[in-house]
Amino acid sequence: MQVYRELPVITNQARRRPAELVGIVSVTEEWTVARHRARAEEITAPETTFVLDAGTGMYLNAILLDLPLAPKVSPRLRQQAQEATEGEPNPRKAARAKELELAGAGDRGSIWEGDLRYDTAIVYLRPETHALDAAIEERSTTITLNGLQEAERLKAMVAAGERISPQVMESVGVRELYWHLSGALSLQEAQDLISTRTRRLARRQMRWFDKLARTLEGRARISVLNSPNQDDLHRMHDIIGV
16 A cells, blocks of 8 residues: 555655655556556666565565466456355455456466566564554554544545545555544544554464465575564664665
């Protein structure tokens, strides 16, 4: 979500060093894994050292591994998939699988397969739960206190008839603050929901990166650093690549 230039606070774009793929498109655009990889290739082609801030696990896999990407699915197929998988234990996952099946890409292979596209070294700073949760609580407070102006701007854009990307409207921070501005949540309730959703997302991503480290063992140079210190998270975020 850090690609969206109108959301520097909500998506935590502040850096003490330059970073690519941050604040580069409007919230009216849809950002996809395919666009992410293509933009990363444009950046990396002429460079020997670069900082992408590459996003969630799926986006990182797409950059690192030579894997086939899913085709863009039309709104009509997406609606059909959602209707066909209503009532499934994991409706989002089931709907996505159905989308690919309807688009003729159901057998495209695993997102964990494929050769490495670069000579790769990974430094994985894996925080302990208490340090991660403390950082999340701090970030949730910052988003709530300082991100309202960004949510108000989105609300004004919608009122003016502009179409905001659905992935933006459903993202952590945007959805909760938008609900607050609409009168559905108090500010404290919005902050609590932001914190809860971020913790869930963080745990999913840690499981993903754990699997990525195991998958690439023997093919990439991997260092896993288990850190009990919340400050390490901030230092890695701010200065890696300087």
